[in-house]
Amino acid sequence: MAGLQELQEVAHPKGIEDWMEQRRRDVAASWRSPAEILSHQRPLQPITLPRTPGPGAPSRTAHQSPFQDPELVELRREQAAFKDVVRAESRRNSWMAIPALAPIAVPLLAEGVSLLTGRLAASQLKRLATNQLTQEAASVPSPLTEIERNVVRAAARKRIAQANGTPASKIDGEVHHRVALRFAHLFPNADPNRLANLIPLMREAHLIASRSEADFVRALAGRTPTQAEIVAQAMRLDKLIEPYVLRVGVSRPPPLPRK
Amino acid sequence: MDFTVHEACRLLEAQGALHRRQGGSPDGFVAFIRALLGDQMPADLEAFYREGVEAIGDFRAILPKWNERPERRREGMLRALLPAQAVPIFSDGAGSLYGLDLSSGAASPAVYFFDHEDLFERPRWAAGSSLGHFLLLLGRHDQAIAEGCPAGWERSIDPDIESCPRAPPIWRAG
Numbered sequence: 001m002a003g004l005q006e007l008q009e010v011a012h013p014k015g016i017e018d019w020m021e022q023r024r025r026d027v028a029a030s031w032r033s034p035a036e037i038l039s040h041q042r043p044l045q046p047i048t049l050p051r052t053p054g055p056g057a058p059s060r061t062a063h064q065s066p067f068q069d070p071e072l073v074e075l076r077r078e079q080a081a082f083k084d085v086v087r088a089e090s091r092r093n094s095w096m097a098i099p100a101l102a103p104i105a106v107p108l109l110a111e112g113v114s115l116l117t118g119r120l121a122a123s124q125l126k127r128l129a130t131n132q133l134t135q136e137a138a139s140v141p142s143p144l145t146e147i148e149r150n151v152v153r154a155a156a157r158k159r160i161a162q163a164n165g166t167p168a169s170k171i172d173g174e175v176h177h178r179v180a181l182r183f184a185h186l187f188p189n190a191d192p193n194r195l196a197n198l199i200p201l202m203r204e205a206h207l208i209a210s211r212s213e214a215d216f217v218r219a220l221a222g223r224t225p226t227q228a229e230i231v232a233q234a235m236r237l238d239k240l241i242e243p244y245v246l247r248v249g250v251s252r253p254p255p256l257p258r259k
Numbered sequence: 260m261d262f263t264v265h266e267a268c269r270l271l272e273a274q275g276a277l278h279r280r281q282g283g284s285p286d287g288f289v290a291f292i293r294a295l296l297g298d299q300m301p302a303d304l305e306a307f308y309r310e311g312v313e314a315i316g317d318f319r320a321i322l323p324k325w326n327e328r329p330e331r332r333r334e335g336m337l338r339a340l341l342p343a344q345a346v347p348i349f350s351d352g353a354g355s356l357y358g359l360d361l362s363s364g365a366a367s368p369a370v371y372f373f374d375h376e377d378l379f380e381r382p383r384w385a386a387g388s389s390l391g392h393f394l395l396l397l398g399r400h401d402q403a404i405a406e407g408c409p410a411g412w413e414r415s416i417d418p419d420i421e422s423c424p425r426a427p428p429i430w431r432a433g
């Protein structure tokens with residue numbers, strides 16, 4: 001216990017009761033009522049906002065305008081004069097911007113030129129493409145003339161004779177063009193007398209082929225067929241006439257079925 | 260110069276271009292054809308059948324199958340061009356036909372080309388102003404193409420080919 005009293009005396013040399021009494025007096029001395037606090041505060045300044053005058057309110061007069069404050073007017077005048085000086089200096093030194101902006105301006109200028117050139121080139125290309133289309137439309141080969149057909153037919157007879165070792169006429173046959181000569185111009189890169197397009201055929205079967213082709217043309221109703229349509233028609237026809245294809249050294253095909 | 264069928268056949272035979280069929284009676288054969296055509300037989304056509312022409316070069320004549328026994332006779336393609344008022348006389352070897360015109364009723368009518376792509380409905384071009392001229396042109400046909408003769412070479416053999424009434428000559432047919 002002696003140790004505890006020593007500690008209390010060190011912390012509060014006059015005793016705990018004395019210290020508490022002293023504290024109570026300090027608080028009582030510093031205590032103020034709310035009214036006293038309010039009375040010691042500075043009064044609030046009213047805030048005046050600029051208002052648009054109402055219809056009945058008196059208009060703002062010149063002496064009431066804040067811009068008429070001599071200090072403010074002087075300030076504004078000095079600011080305007082400073083701006084004028086800055087503008088004049090900028091104009092005078094504007095040439096200095098050229099070397100400064102050149103690294104940026106050069107690529108921009110180049111891009112602009114290329115863009116312009118590109119647009120011109122695009123329009124030229126478009127025009128060229130249109131011209132090419134027109135030329136291609138104009139260069140679509142026209143159907144074979146009668147003289148050309150005559151020459152092609154004569155060449156077909158010779159080619160079959162060469163391939164088979166004997167003319168088709170010797171085996172009572174005729175040369176059939178799988179893709180008819182009326183469509184030969186639609187295959188401009190193909191030889192109408194290629195061996196794959198020539199078949200030695202019985203005359204009666206050739207009539208069947210002719211009728212089938214006539215039906216095909218009638219179904220087109222004046223439309224130009226595609227290559228795929230023509231080849232599909234030829235393949236359909238192959239199935240019809242296959243039994244009547246003449247081959248050298250092979251006995252004659254069976255007679256055509258009667259109607 | 261006019262060529263009769265007989266003269267043309269003699270000329271072509273001398274050139275080795277004409278082949279005749281063997282055997283058979285021309286009278287019976289002509290009578291059979293006359294019956295098939297309904298008595299529409301121009302004099303040139305009868306002369307042609309009496310000559311017994313089977314082929315000129317690669318071009319084979321269109322003939323009915325003749326047999327002494329009537330049940331074995333076959334008309335073949337003989338009436339294929341009757342709707343177009345013509346009688347087929349030669350095949351072009353590629354499905355089309357050369358036909359003698361029957362519409363004029365002349366003794367020596369013109370010969371026309373009928374394309375199988377048209378189903379023989381109309382003559383495409385004139386192949387000879389008469390059968391005699393046509394036979395000569397047919398005998399020269401392949402050689403003229405091989406030699407690359409210019410369009411209209413036919414006029415040197417058949418000067419009247421452009422006056423055929425039903426179709427123009429080949430170089431004007433488009």
